Amino acid sequence: MVVRSWVILIAYVGAACSLTWPLISVAPTHLPLGTETSATVPLFNLWTLRWTAANLGTAGYWHAPIFYPAEGAFAFSEPQLPTGLAFAVLQWITNNPILSYNLLLLLILTLNGWAFYHFGKARDIPEGAAVLAGILGIGLPFVFNELGVLQLTVLFPAVFAARTVTRMAAEPSTDKGLTLGLWIALTYLMTGYYGLMLVLLLPVFTAGVVRFEALDRRHFLAVGLSLGAATLMIAPVATIQATHTQQFTRSEESIQRNSAELANYTQPDDAALRAHVLPTQPPDGQPLYPGTVLLLLAAVGAICHADRRMAGFLVVGAVLALLLSLGLNLRLGVWRPYALLIDIMPGFDRLRSPFRFAAFVQLFLLMLATLGLDVLWQQRFGPALCLLLVMAGTLETARVPLQMEAVPELQPDWAERLPADAVVALIPFPNSGRTPAYEQTALAMNQAFGVPMVNGYSGFFPTGYRLLFDSMESFPDGFTSSRLQRTGVTYLAVDSDWLSVERHEILHELGFELVFADTDRALYVFDQSP
Known part of the structure; x- marks a missing residue:
């Protein structure tokens, strides 16, 4: 038998x-991928499993560091x-x-x-x-x-x-x-x-x-x-x-x-x-x-x-x-x-x-x-x-x-250079609310695993993120830069394909200094010196 x-x-x-x-x-x-048209959901599920494997039983388990500074983010999915x-x-x-x-x-x-x-x-x-x-x-x-x-x-x-x-x-x-x-x-x-x-x-x-x-x-x-x-x-x-999703509804x-x-x-x-x-x-x-x-x-x-x-x-x-x-x-x-x-x-x-x-x-x-x-x-x-x-x-x-779909390197140089106390914003934000637009976000959640970021992907999106998302279309400008800094952002992880010479100069004028760049992403830190 x-x-x-x-x-x-x-x-x-x-x-x-x-x-x-x-x-x-x-x-x-x-x-x-199954019938998915992008790797967003598989990458997000990979992050979900990694988070449980690394944090189950800890005090911060339900407070995953996405959609910073939202609390209870792991309960959103x-x-x-x-x-x-x-x-x-x-x-x-x-x-x-x-x-x-x-x-x-x-x-x-x-x-x-x-x-x-x-x-x-x-x-x-x-x-x-x-x-x-x-x-x-x-x-x-x-x-x-x-x-x-x-x-x-x-x-x-x-x-x-x-x-x-x-x-x-x-x-x-x-x-x-x-x-x-x-x-x-x-x-x-x-x-x-x-x-x-x-x-x-x-x-x-x-x-x-x-x-x-x-x-x-x-x-x-x-x-x-x-x-x-x-x-x-x-x-x-x-x-x-x-408790953490009571404010959410489906239309x-x-x-x-x-x-x-x-x-x-x-x-x-x-x-x-x-x-x-x-x-x-x-x-x-x-x-x-x-x-x-x-x-x-x-x-x-x-x-x-x-x-x-x-x-x-x-x-x-x-x-x-x-x-x-x-x-x-x-x-x-x-x-x-x-x-x-x-x-x-x-x-x-x-x-x-x-x-x-x-x-x-x-x-x-x-x-x-x-x-x-x-x-x-x-x-x-x-x-x-x-x-x-x-x-x-x-x-x-x-x-x-x-x-x-092949998964890019999960430990890229840009993520390795982030300090333990960094709070990151992935730039640019997705260009729509559709799932495929969040593929790079889900990938970065795995690459900068455990690092607080204002971005994220989940079954529900908190109000704070939605408000930030709506304003980021005009970035980089003074209003959105100030908003990111008030949220607590200290580093920008900028997509290299999005980064032009003109945008680099604007970021510099707004107080963000380039500290690392490769073909994947460029890292900017907010210079808080007077």
């Missing part, structure tokens, strides 16, 4: 490496605490943050497959069919579209939560209740989005496996333990996040812009392998098509599997997740159901992107597909048919070769 488990795990590692090629060959120097701890171990081993990030991503994909394998085993499907379900779990299209957003690849805690519910329904116990609480907490702590979504959707799955006439005191005790354990683990983090326009349309579910990814055989138009918005083979297997599971109750509730879960992903684009006359969810469910007013419910659409579809593999496996030539279908389904949606 142990040997077989290791063989399956190794096979899943191989599948993860193959489906993400050429990631493993450039893992020390490149980051994957997903802290990803468990992921950061795993990253810390890998960085200790490799001493290379980029390699550690990529190894962590491969580990997450492997665990996604491992979770779906164990879900299949909990449903008593044949070993081979469960192994193939795990392969589909590794290559889930939504996950591969979001490879540039690390936290959105982490599905395995939610799947393990569903597996634990299955086992707990059959034989409730204290340890299963505590285990369920752990998986719920990990879902939230690794991906806040998925944690909130799980609260809505796990009860649907639970209704499919629980026989209500068989419930007894042990079931209620186990559920109480799971909720209590999850609350104890989540509450400290959620409370701190709520209806922003939420609607990041809500899915039904058309997104019919548009295949034009970067997937299938597009090389059947060319498709680039999708308008997020490509959320789950794949033809996955839909086919899910249909077999929904229509033909003997466990009609389970199949029915999985269909309900997939449909509910799809409707939720439409966010504010879903209207029933003048009523928008998602607006009610924002009003009554804590945390949903902070979620900018309802389309991410598509992850749970595909999760439910893959659970149905697992039942479909169970049905087909029992047929004549069933194992061979299942193998061919899974191979076709995996190749259909694979993004090979994966879009990668």
Whole structure:
């Protein structure tokens, strides 16, 4: 049994490496982008993991030195605490943050497959069919579209939560209740989005496996333990996040812009392998098509599997997740159901992107597909048919070769020359509020790691930064220079391509003295002498 488990795990590692090629060959120097058009988010997530690895447990953990002098800046986005701890171990081993990030991503994909394998085993499907379900779990299209957003690849805690519910329904116990609480907490702590979504959707799955006439005191005790354990683990983090982000809201326009349309579910990814055989138009918005083979297997599971109750509730879960992903684009006359969810469910007013419910659409579809593999496996030539279908389904949606971006030097000379008490402004500020405009900011956060800077990138931007951002278009001039100095800035890290002779002379007149320059950045220090 142990040997077989290791063989399956190794096979899943191989599948993860193959489906993400050429990631493993450039893992020390490149980051994957998924459907991202810039490296801003991968670089920001790299900084996030590095911050947790270096500072978790310290008094200043939540006060990351971005958006200086704002407090609680690390709470403005997903802290990803468990992921950061795993990253810390890998960085200790490799001493290379980029390699550690990529190894962590491969580990997450492997665990996604491992979770779906164990879900299949909990449903008593044949070993081979469960192994193939795990392969589909590794290559889930939504996950591969979001490879540039690390936290959105982490599905395995939610799947393990569903597996634990299955086992707990059959034989409730204290340890299963505590285990369920752990998986719920990990879902939230690794991906806040998925944690909130799980609260809505796990009860649907639970209704499919629980026989209500068989419930007894042990079931209620186990559920109480799971909720209590999850609350104890989540509450400290959620409370701190709520304290530091209570001033932030998402506009209806922003939420609607990041809500899915039904058309997104019919548009295949034009970067997937299938597009090389059947060319498709680039999708308008997020490509959320789950794949033809996955839909086919899910249909077999929904229509033909003997466990009609389970199949029915999985269909309900997939449909509910799809409707939720439409966010504010879903209207029933003048009523928008998602607006009610924002009003009554804590945390949903902070979620900018309802389309991410598509992850749970595909999760439910893959659970149905697992039942479909169970049905087909029992047929004549069933194992061979299942193998061919899974191979076709995996190749259909694979993004090979994966879009990668080389990461510049993380310890450049300009960053090494900053003194310990420096407060930095990166010049120029981004030319827009769009994510790609912040790529150089996210890179500099890694390069000048731990150095206070007035710039930053995050899920939320504090008011002080927004006011500064709005005024910096006219820099360099006396007004913006004085504003930077009042904020506490002592050094300017100026992009060399932006720096002209004229701008250098203006900076000198404003009291900034050049202390270092190379092809990347020039450093100016504010000369406070009379």
